[in-house]
Amino acid sequence: MxxxxxxxxxxxxxxxxxxxxxxxxxxxxxxxxxxxxxxxxxxxxxxxxxxxxxxxxxxxxxxxxxxxxxxxxxxxxxxxxxxxxxxxxxxxxxxxxxxxxxxxxxxxxxxxxxxxxxxxxxxxxxxxYDMKIFLNGYKRVPVTDNVSFKTFKKGRDEYTRMWIQNDLFKGAKGHKDFNIEDVLHEQKQIYFLEEGCIFLKYNDEIAGYAQVIYENHPDTKPYIVNFGIITKYRGLGLSKLLLNHTLNFIKRKDFNEAYVTVDSSNKKALRLYRKTGFSKIGSLxxxxxxxxxxxxxxx
Structure with missing residues (x-):
């Protein structure tokens, strides 16, 4: 039965x-x-x-x-x-x-x-696409004086995270705007890494965001998620600098590999990741x- x-x-x-x-x-x-x-x-x-x-x-x-x-x-x-x-x-x-x-x-x-x-x-x-890069020998790219990075801090940057993620994925298929409850809920999840939430600043204004989470099934793997530059600052080469900074953060955490998932139709993102050294290892x-x-x- x-x-x-x-x-x-x-x-x-x-x-x-x-x-x-x-x-x-x-x-x-x-x-x-x-x-x-x-x-x-x-x-x-x-x-x-x-x-x-x-x-x-x-x-x-x-x-x-x-x-x-x-x-x-x-x-x-x-x-x-x-x-x-x-x-x-x-x-x-x-x-x-x-x-x-x-x-x-x-x-x-x-x-x-x-x-x-x-x-x-x-x-x-x-x-x-599930993509992977080997970090052995990966080096830091110098940034100009008008580019800097800021690490997320609980109790201070939740609203910044909310609006920047909504800007990054505005118009994306299946996207629904984040609210503050969503941000606070994610911070309680086992995969969340506070120091892995990184803002890129251009001329002292928030221009981009990247997040590193730990996927733990079955082994710990660092994944880059919620990555992008807001509309106002696209086309300035900032995504390359943000990706480089994020990968070096992962490398400092003693990982030799990093991972990212990307929609197969997102040609710009695929070009960035492939040019950086990522290769496809699977697909979902x-x-x-x-x-x-x-x-x-x-x-």
Missing amino acids: VKVEKYNDNYTDSFNRLYSMAHGNTRANSDILSNNKLKIKLLKISQKIKGYILYKDIDDSSIKDRVHIEDIFIEKNYCNKANYTYLLESINKGFLFKKYKTAQIFLDKSKPYFEISDKLNLSMDQEI GMYLYNYNSSKVSFF
Whole structure:
């Protein structure tokens, strides 16, 4: 018999066992289990937990009928189209009608669970490149007198972080403006590194921002995120200086490698990273599951 159950603390060991299978012997961290926005459902077959799905609503009014699948996994012996469909459909219950029209799922082509894309005939909507640079021998680039850097400080720079990230990603696909609650929430996350939040100043005005976070699955890797120069100061070569400063910060932390993810359609960013020495090591596709095409019903 196949059922779907909501996660609760009684299922922690079963969930961690499956999560470890999916992510290379890594237990689910406390951020996942305590995330108020993230929901977890478990696939139960013959009274045993054999799969899970992590999902959340998307905070973007332009795609409010879409759900974001953070993670989905089913044990190999039960990994088939029917069970994947059952799990995906279980999260789409409404009072009278289905809540969502589509589900977005990010899949790493190098991982075993990528086969879900073939089993469900998913269409790719966006591709994200995972890129890496070796820092051995990487050197600091001199900056001019009108360029300087400032490190974020809690209790002082939250509003600066908020407005600059909103400027950097204004108009980007799926972007929703940051608010101060979002900034404060992120500062509590396990990956957050206060000294890894870096502002670039041009003529003593904030002109750019970069952030280094630690990805800990399964080994600690420094990723550069939220990187960019605000609209007013683009075209002055500042992105090269900010990237160089950020990479040297990572190097001073005794890392020999650094990582970044970038949208495959962002040609300017790709040119910058490749010219700096980054190379592609993998890709993550955003695939769409169309609920209207499903023949499974939960009503």
